[in-house]
Amino acid sequence: MLAMVVSFIDRQIIALIIEPMKHDLNLSDTAVGWLYSGFAIFYAIAGYPLAWLADRKNRKVIISVGLCVWTFFTMCGGVVQNFWSIFMSRIGVGVGEATLTPCAHSIIGDTMQKKQLPLAIAIFQGGSIVGTGLAFIFGGLVVSYVRNSAPIDLPIIGTIFSWQLAFFIVACPGILVFFLLLTIREPLRAGSALSEVHTPEKTSLRSFYTVNRKAILCHHLGFASLVLMGYAFVFWTPSFFERSYGIPAEEAAVVYGLIFLVSGSLGTVLSASFAQKRMAQGQYGSMFSIAMFGASGLILSIALIQVAESAFVAFLLYVPALFFLNIPFGLSFGALPIIAAPDIRARVVAIYMLVVSAGNAIGPPLAGWLSDTFFTSSDDSLMQSLTFIALFFGALGVTLIAYGKTAFAESVNRVANKDTRL
Secondary structure, three states, X not given: OHHHHHHHHHHHHHHHOHHHHHHHHOOOHHHHHHHHHHHHHHHHHHHHHHHHHHOOOOHHHHHHHHHHHHHHHHHHOOOOOOHHHHHHHHHHHHHHHOOHHHHHHHHHHHHOOHHHHHHHHHHHHHHHHHHHHHHHHHHHHHHHHHOOOOOXXXXXXXXXXXXXXXXXHHHOHHHHHHHHHOOOOOOOOOOXXXXXXXXXXXXXXXXXXXXXHHHHHHHHHHHHHHHHHHHHHHHHHHHHHHHXXXXXXXXXXXXXXHHHHHHHHHHHHHHHHHHHHHHHOOOOOHHHHHHHHHHXXXXXXXXXXXXXXXXXXXXXXXXXXXXXXXXHHHHHHHHHHHHOOHHHHHHHHHHHHHHHHHHHHHHHHHHHHHHHHOOOOOOOHHHHHHHHHHHHHHHXXXXXXXXXXXXXXXXXXXXXXXXXXX
């Protein structure tokens, strides 16, 4: 979880420096959105080969190496001087962070009973909420300190923009987490000769997707639509407050981060706990039902934020918005280890990451492009583009998840007949 916290701090810091970066590098909203997309695309591409390793090799070592890689490339963002060099540094961060989720899900799946997985995965994924909240809180404080400072001369490196110091600062906790990772043990894999839980034969990845095709298709595409909506909303929020209410992005980010940290964490943990109780009662489709509830609440909240008359009212509306935002995502990851066999678990998660990263990659630049192109007549063009995305992709995601709910319950029942841990 701490590794996940660090990864999201390094991932989200780019959202805090949008306005000064746009000014110094002469970038458009669309170009800024593509900086996040570069991260997301290569995060997804690297995910599957790294997951293939995670299903075969030492997962602790893979995560540790990945942490070193993404920490290094986060620091590189502090020395680069143009769009393409920052773009390449974000790609490096994406490749390094791609090690974490498949390996962690595989490790958790081998250490927890399946009935405990929704909450266990939600706690791990909760690191993304804590990391995002801390990124906005401390990143906002850092950026407020350096934003209006003159360019800085560093030994050996040379002259950098003041906002680039944020990259160096947020990369430092990765060093501590690297040493903490060295203290964990690589667990026995389920199905190994020494494990108490055995899988009698190797599982075919193709047969898994064939048997569960309806549940998986609705799961992957439905949650990818919600991720597109959610990441666009999160990425552009600091800039929205600066443009719509005149509050500097870094100041808005501190309040936003506090709301995200508290309200978002509650949404994730409470929804996962409730889903775990419902599953213990045999209501296996409840994970999808709860996710639909969260997505619907987020769509309504974004629509209400659109008409907020003041920043204070908008911040109040962000409390339910961020609570609802974080309900679907922990559940989406928690559903997969329940139906995936141990020997393919990391690759199943990686394939889902590949699909869902399309939402990561498309959401921020799509919102920027709509703001640049279609809503130019309004001072609230950014929020209007986010509202459009929420209404369209939110509704699409809820519809797909609703359609796959019964199929997922059937998939869980098939597993339950074979695995006494469920």
